[in-house]
Amino acid sequence: xxxxxxxxxxxxxxxxxxxxxxxxxxxxxxxxxxxxxxxxxxxxxxxxxxxxxxxxxxxxxxxxxxxxxxxxxxxxxxxxxxxxxxxxxxxxxxxxxxxxxxxxxxxxxxxxxxxxxxxxxxxxxxxxxxxxxxxxxxxxxxxxxxxxxxxxxxxxxxxxxxxxxxxxxxxxxxxxxxxxxxxxxxxxxxxxxxxxxxxxxxxxxxxxxxxxxxxxxxxxxxxxxxxxxxxxxxxxxxxxxxxxxxxxxxxxxxxxxxxxxxxxxxxxxxxxxxxxxxxxxxxxxxxxxxxxxxxxxxxxxxxxxxxxxxxxxxxxxxxxxxxxxxxxxxxxxxxxxxxxxxxxxxxxxxxxxxxxxxxxxxxxxxxxxxxxxxxxxxxxxxxxxxxxxxxxxxxxxxxxxxxxxxxxxxxxxxxxxxxxxxxxxxxxxxxxxxxxxxxxxxxxxxxxxxxxxxxxxxxxxxxxxxxxxxxxxxxxxxxxxxxxxxxxxxxxxxxxxxxxxxxxx
RNA sequence: GGCGAUAUCGUCUAAGGGUUAGGACGUAGCCCUCUCAAGGCUAAAAUCCGGGUUCGAAUCCCGGUAUCGCUGCCA
Numbered sequence: 255x256x257x258x259x260x261x262x263x264x265x266x267x268x269x270x271x272x273x274x275x276x277x278x279x280x281x282x283x284x285x286x287x288x289x290x291x292x293x294x295x296x297x298x299x300x301x302x303x304x305x306x307x308x309x310x311x312x313x314x315x316x317x318x319x320x321x322x323x324x325x326x327x328x329x330x331x332x333x334x335x336x337x338x339x340x341x342x343x344x345x346x347x348x349x350x351x352x353x354x355x356x357x358x359x360x361x362x363x364x365x366x367x368x369x370x371x372x373x374x375x376x377x378x379x380x381x382x383x384x385x386x387x388x389x390x391x392x393x394x395x396x397x398x399x400x401x402x403x404x405x406x407x408x409x410x411x412x413x414x415x416x417x418x419x420x421x422x423x424x425x426x427x428x429x430x431x432x433x434x435x436x437x438x439x440x441x442x443x444x445x446x447x448x449x450x451x452x453x454x455x456x457x458x459x460x461x462x463x464x465x466x467x468x469x470x471x472x473x474x475x476x477x478x479x480x481x482x483x484x485x486x487x488x489x490x491x492x493x494x495x496x497x498x499x500x501x502x503x504x505x506x507x508x509x510x511x512x513x514x515x516x517x518x519x520x521x522x523x524x525x526x527x528x529x530x531x532x533x534x535x536x537x538x539x540x541x542x543x544x545x546x547x548x549x550x551x552x553x554x555x556x557x558x559x560x561x562x563x564x565x566x567x568x569x570x571x572x573x574x575x576x577x578x579x580x581x582x583x584x585x586x587x588x589x590x591x592x593x594x595x596x597x598x599x600x601x602x603x604x605x606x607x608x609x610x611x612x613x614x615x616x617x618x619x620x621x622x623x624x625x626x627x628x629x630x631x632x633x634x635x636x637x638x639x640x641x642x643x644x645x646x647x648x649x650x651x652x653x654x655x656x657x658x659x660x661x662x663x664x665x666x667x668x669x670x671x672x673x674x675x676x677x678x679x680x681x682x683x684x685x686x687x688x689x690x691x692x693x694x695x696x697x698x699x700x701x702x703x704x705x706x707x708x709x710x711x712x713x714x715x716x717x718x719x720x721x722x723x724x725x726x727x728x729x730x731x732x733x734x735x736x737x738x739x740x741x742x743x744x745x746x747x748x749x750x751x752x753x754x755x756x757x758x759x
Numbered sequence: 760g761g762c763g764a765u766a767u768c769g770u771c772u773a774a775g776g777g778u779u780a781g782g783a784c785g786u787a788g789c790c791c792u793c794u795c796a797a798g799g800c801u802a803a804a805a806u807c808c809g810g811g812u813u814c815g816a817a818u819c820c821c822g823g824u825a826u827c828g829c830u831g832c833c834a
Binding site: 270271272274305306307309360364393428431432433434437438439441443444445446454455457458459461462477478481482483503505506508510512513514540543544549550551552571572573575577579580581583586590640641642643666670702712714715716717720721728729731733734 | 764828
């Protein structure tokens, strides 16, 4: 393939999103690959905002992209640079191309060759209009021979693509491919000026190349949708007297139906996964394995190992389907396997968000009036975590552990309070627990089983009924661990409360 | 339509001429068990089709098909 991994000295990569939307999972994956590559080679990661289309860009979206990257843990060493602030650089480069005969002034009307009505990416019309059979666009503009079609109009600058011959591109993941120059149109470098401007903003092809040269980018790692653009860019590098970087195109991420991932496939905005309560490291691990493999059988790969193992050679050439169930599996794995001190801050944030957090649970804080402190918090989270799927479950599913205001699930009552002996048993248990000399797992265990036996029922019946009584749910951690963590007072109180609740019903 | 690329279980992928084609998610069953998870075990499940090359092809070559991308004064 390529000796890209040998050229590790001075690796410089960039992630270059366009603020026309939120941070898409595809973009996030591209950002992650760039970041892993940079960190792997102790190189430099650059963030560049490609906002040269005033019509479509929304500056307020930049913050969302940055938030998404930060959540993902992808940081950068240089930037963010904004292309909208670098206009002069592009104009100078375009003029240089005109001067050295590689570009020309084009006076054609701006919409002369437009392929049709381009709707927003996620709207239905998009894929239908410009498909096959559409209007044939130009490859060679007549203006290149100095024959302006509309003299007097403001010109754009177009690249003068060589007639005949081929342009070869080398890609670290796709290998070599060759494009016939006659298939490459005379693409626009610089938009025509509006008002009293001589020229407008740069087009994509010019902007990337000028910036990648200026920022000394060594490896261009980006989505495979740019493969077809690459020959144009190679031509531009040559015209500007520069050496092309190593290109590494990464396969696209598709939806479950194997079509391009879009909103109708569900969440595509990275920030939605944060909002849903996925752990960033789990998301990162999942994303890293979409289109890349370390070669072996490992799947649970911590970030530092991701960095150590990442290489362009391991990048696949086939598009990958975004498989949400697997993402969820990664999340539960991380929820269970993370060091407890790494998980605690995430849970703290979640409880703060839902208003259940108490300051005495913070590290180093004095215990609250009920004796609960940071150690209690850690024990409780540890007890809860095997059953948690997403962070918000701590606030909803596990609410009874953090608050005395909780509801008992009607279905759970229906299932485990059916037996007419339940109220009497719960009352007896409350009494027995109240008299316990010690409050620990085994003491609770013995007391509970004794009450069940005395009442002539199987222990399981009482245990399940008690679970519903003290946490309100059919599903919770093992009962006696739950009792210990809740504390005697709460357990006894909730048991009597349950007896009353049954009586009322 | 043209050009480019890709094709291994439903999904993510390993195997870069010789393996019973491996692992993971999901699915099904069993074990564990106070619920539900987790965990353990087991099962079903793939080399797009057709030609070559070769003693031998998932792997190399050609054709077909399918899919994806590009084909904008979008990025």
